[in-house]
Amino acid sequence: MITRFFNTAKPIHFVIISAFTLIVFVLNSLANIEPGYKGNLIFTEIGKYMIVLSSIFVFDFLVRKNKLSKRNGYEILIFSLLLAILPITMTISKILVANFFVLLALRRIISLRSNLSIKKKLFDAAFWIAIASIFYFWAVLFFILIIVALILYSISDFKNWIIPFMAILVVVLVSISYSLIVQDSFNGWSNYIDEASSNFTNFNDNSIIFSISVLAILSFWALIIYVLNLKKRQKAYRPSNILVLTAFLIGVSIIVVSPNKNGSEFLFMFPALAIIISNYLEVIKERWIAEIYVWTLILTPVIALML
Secondary structure (H helix, E strand, O other), X not given: OHHHHOOOOOOHHHHHHHHHHHXXXXXXXXXXXXXXXXXXXXXXXXXXXXXXXXXXXHHHHHHHHOOOOOOOOHHHHHHHHHHHHOHHHHOOHHHHHHHHHHHHHHHHHHHHHHOOOHHHHHHHHHHHHHHHHHHOHHHHHHHHHHHHHHHHOOOOOHHHHHHXXXXXXXXXXXXXXXXXXXOOOOOOOOOOOOOOOOOOHHHOOXXXXXXXXXXXXXXXXXXXXXXHOHXXXXXXXXXXXXXXXXXXXXXXXXXXXXXXXXXXXXXXXXHHHHHHHHHHHHHOOOHHHHHHHHHHHHHHHHHHHHO
């Protein structure tokens, strides 16, 4: 049984997940090769996969360090399966890089629970989010997570509230300096800010519709259980779980406002969703239900390929 195998954290899990994501990544890359592609593109694809792999490692560290789930391999299993359901999330370089920086920011935000090095963590979190927004503008919405963290962790010192904005200012000044020195021009913010869009016509594909539908159904049930169990969490860890829920809602918001909706924007929702689903699998008493749940996630991309 898959759930039993991943029920206890083991080093072999990383090997299996790495191999699995590599297979999915290669198959997806081969399926999207255009006629007349150049051989040097292989280095670009290797770079993309390394970002995917690095994101999985950072995500696992984030979960374990902040005890967002029990000591098992569910979170990286679910995260890799979510990538397989919508493999387009591994094809857009800018989104991959932006999500990687968002993960670095999440690690610093949630670790505010320890009440140590608060100023440094706030600066780092805002800095990484600002960098992420350079690659994908709407990643800037994760700045809301910093504000929520300040409230949840009762960080009332006025200086601490100023620090995140100072970090953003640093990134802005460096970006402007780079444009003026290297490119010898500055085109203002028009090329930086993406307009919101409500056009979902790119989702009019049978495989994407099927994948998103299954994902929505499974996610909805896991989300309900996650919310209902919030009060049962230890008081010290409850804010962290609320932050995960907030990150999930921000990810959904990015999907809604994304200007070019092709499925790749779902990547911003996957880390929080993987944690939510992992927690759901941990509380299911009937293991056969958990097994069916995981197998549904496994078979969804296979069925989607046939549509």
